[in-house]
Amino acid sequence: MNEELIKMLLAFREERNWGQFHNPKDLAISLSLEASELLENFQWRSSEDAVLHKKQEIADELADVLIYAVYLADALDLKIEDVIRDKMRRNAAKYPVDKAFGKMTKYTEL
Amino acid sequence: MNEELIKMLLAFREERNWGQFHNPKDLAISLSLEASELLENFQWRSSEDAVLHKKQEIADELADVLIYAVYLADALDLKIEDVIRDKMRRNAAKYPVDKAFGKMTKYTEL
Amino acid sequence: MNEELIKMLLAFREERNWGQFHNPKDLAISLSLEASELLENFQWRSSEDAVLHKKQEIADELADVLIYAVYLADALDLKIEDVIRDKMRRNAAKYPVDKAFGKMTKYTEL
Amino acid sequence: MNEELIKMLLAFREERNWGQFHNPKDLAISLSLEASELLENFQWRSSEDAVLHKKQEIADELADVLIYAVYLADALDLKIEDVIRDKMRRNAAKYPVDKAFGKMTKYTEL
Numbered sequence: 001m002n003e004e005l006i007k008m009l010l011a012f013r014e015e016r017n018w019g020q021f022h023n024p025k026d027l028a029i030s031l032s033l034e035a036s037e038l039l040e041n042f043q044w045r046s047s048e049d050a051v052l053h054k055k056q057e058i059a060d061e062l063a064d065v066l067i068y069a070v071y072l073a074d075a076l077d078l079k080i081e082d083v084i085r086d087k088m089r090r091n092a093a094k095y096p097v098d099k100a101f102g103k104m105t106k107y108t109e110l
Numbered sequence: 111m112n113e114e115l116i117k118m119l120l121a122f123r124e125e126r127n128w129g130q131f132h133n134p135k136d137l138a139i140s141l142s143l144e145a146s147e148l149l150e151n152f153q154w155r156s157s158e159d160a161v162l163h164k165k166q167e168i169a170d171e172l173a174d175v176l177i178y179a180v181y182l183a184d185a186l187d188l189k190i191e192d193v194i195r196d197k198m199r200r201n202a203a204k205y206p207v208d209k210a211f212g213k214m215t216k217y218t219e220l
Numbered sequence: 221m222n223e224e225l226i227k228m229l230l231a232f233r234e235e236r237n238w239g240q241f242h243n244p245k246d247l248a249i250s251l252s253l254e255a256s257e258l259l260e261n262f263q264w265r266s267s268e269d270a271v272l273h274k275k276q277e278i279a280d281e282l283a284d285v286l287i288y289a290v291y292l293a294d295a296l297d298l299k300i301e302d303v304i305r306d307k308m309r310r311n312a313a314k315y316p317v318d319k320a321f322g323k324m325t326k327y328t329e330l
Numbered sequence: 331m332n333e334e335l336i337k338m339l340l341a342f343r344e345e346r347n348w349g350q351f352h353n354p355k356d357l358a359i360s361l362s363l364e365a366s367e368l369l370e371n372f373q374w375r376s377s378e379d380a381v382l383h384k385k386q387e388i389a390d391e392l393a394d395v396l397i398y399a400v401y402l403a404d405a406l407d408l409k410i411e412d413v414i415r416d417k418m419r420r421n422a423a424k425y426p427v428d429k430a431f432g433k434m435t436k437y438t439e440l
Contacts (some may be wrong), residue, residue: 001111003188005191016205017212021374024168025157028149029373031175032252035145036366039138043359044351047135051186059136059188060189062179063197065141066190069176076161078169080176081115087173088122095126131264139263142362146256153249154241225411232418237432245377248369248388251395254343255365259358267355271406278354279408282399283417285361286410289396296381298389300396301335305374307393308342315346322347 001070009070024093027072034064111179111190119180137182144174221300229290247292254284300330331410339400357402364394392436 013019038061041054050058073080111210123129148171151164182192233239258281261274270278293300338428344350368391371384380388 001191001194005120005194009194015207016210018210020212023157024161025152025155026374028152028168029249029369030150032141032142032145033370033373035138035142035367036363037173039142039359040134040363041194042138043363044356045135051134055186057175058134058186059193060197062182062186062188062190063193065145065175066179067197068193069172069179074174076165076168076172078172080172081111081191083173084111084115084119084176087170087177092122097125097148100126100128100164136264139259139359143256143260143263146253149249150253153253154246221411221414225414228418229414232422235427238430240432243377244381244388245372245375248365252362252365252369255362255395259362262355262358265355269383270355271354274423278358278406279413280417282406282408282410285365285395286399286414287391287417289399292392295390296385296388298392300392301331303389303393304331304335304339304396307390307397308338310420312342317345317390320346320348321340322350323375 001066006070006074006080009067010074013071022071022075024072024075027068027075031065031068031072034061034068037061038065111176116180116184118192119177120184123181132153132181132185137178137185141175141178141182144171144178147171148175159206221286226290226294226300229287230294233291242291242295244292244295247295249287251285251288251292254281254288257281258285331396336400336404336410339397340404343401352401352405354402354405357398357405361395361398361402364391364398368389368395 013022038058041058041061042050045054070080073083123132148168151168151171152160155164180190183193233242258278261278261281262270265274290300293303343352368388371388371391372380377382400410403413
């Protein structure tokens with residue numbers, strides 16, 4: 001996420017004085033709740049049906065997940081791109097192409 | 111997230127031929143599972159204690175959440191920054207500064 | 221759940237002096253985490269495949285969900301059978317047979 | 331849960347012809363979603379505050395979790411009391427009183 005967008009999200013929060021509520025534990029709860037609200041759009045539906053009829057709702061919940069991820073990263077003084085690059089470095093070692101090619105089972109251990 | 115990082119995540123998946131498993135419904139399930147694994151680091155602990163003793167684990171799970179968010183956005187042909195900007199535009203209208211200032215209750219409806 | 225089984229679960233906790241950790245908020249987090257661990261058995265699989273290859277794991281996680289439900293009900297001084305009967309009474313009014321018959325859409329609002 | 335209550339829950343479903351939607355994977359998703367809705371009542375609040383102001387909402391969501399647990403057990407042809415007793419037998423071996431007494435850390439591995 002580019003710096004300007006992250007700054008905008010943090011400014012939105014500061015303008016409303018909401019930072020006071022953003023302890024990491026409650027942010028982790030909120031991140032989990034928003035991911036569940038995203039999943040709710042697929043409840044009792046096929047993947048195709050959900051994408052066809054609920055794409056805007058899914059996009060909105062995906063936005064909420066990402067917004068809380070930004071706030072949690074800020075609360076922990078983490079840079080989003082650094083945590084992703086760090087994890088991907090270890091994933092690359094854990095799932096070498098020759099061994100992991102087309103293997104769902106190892107993937108599920110991600 | 112910058113384009114180069116997103117390209118790297120998609121290339122990682124393609125090299126392993128994992129895209130075949132990435133239907134949106136299962137990606138939504140995985141996003142929710144990773145958000146729960148992040149939250150697990152706060153189980154039975156205060157927020158402060160978790161940050162003190164589990165910061166690396168939290169960072170790793172945050173990375174997984176973000177990685178699945180990138181894969182889900184790709185599967186739905188959504189641009190992450192667009193969904194965030196679109197949601198924030200509506201949040202700004204829904205939570206005007208004068209009304210939402212310091213109000214957790216409205217915030218929880220985010 | 222019969223009284224004898226609930227007594228056994230509470231005795232198990234007391235023998236280990238674990239009740240001190242069981243504040244309702246952390247129990248609600250644990251209930252959510254165990255429900256996610258149950259769901260994890262269906263990740264990247266069809267429902268049929270999960271039941272065929274993961275039935276014992278699913279049964280174990282279902283047990284954990286139910287065990288935390290018992291501990292949470294105890295912490296809130298609620299009787300499990302009462303909360304179910306109370307909710308079903310309202311569900312029966314909310315989903316009259318003639319209107320709700322075979323209707324998934326209303327059901328998803330459960 | 332006593333047999334009569336379980337029979338009532340299954341009859342409620344059959345009267346509405348909802349069993350057709352209850353494949354185990356979607357039931358596992360629903361169980362996870364209801365556990366998140368229960369947790370939502372604790373979002374941005376202390377445990378005490380949630381119990382004070384949200385007890386009825388928590389009881390309702392706990393009922394939904396238990397109702398889906400009954401439907402999932404039925405779909406997998408599992409008896410709820412059997413899965414709990416089976417898990418508790420292994421928990422008793424895994425967490426002997428002398429070693430587990432007052433130890434949250436082992437407990438979190440439950």
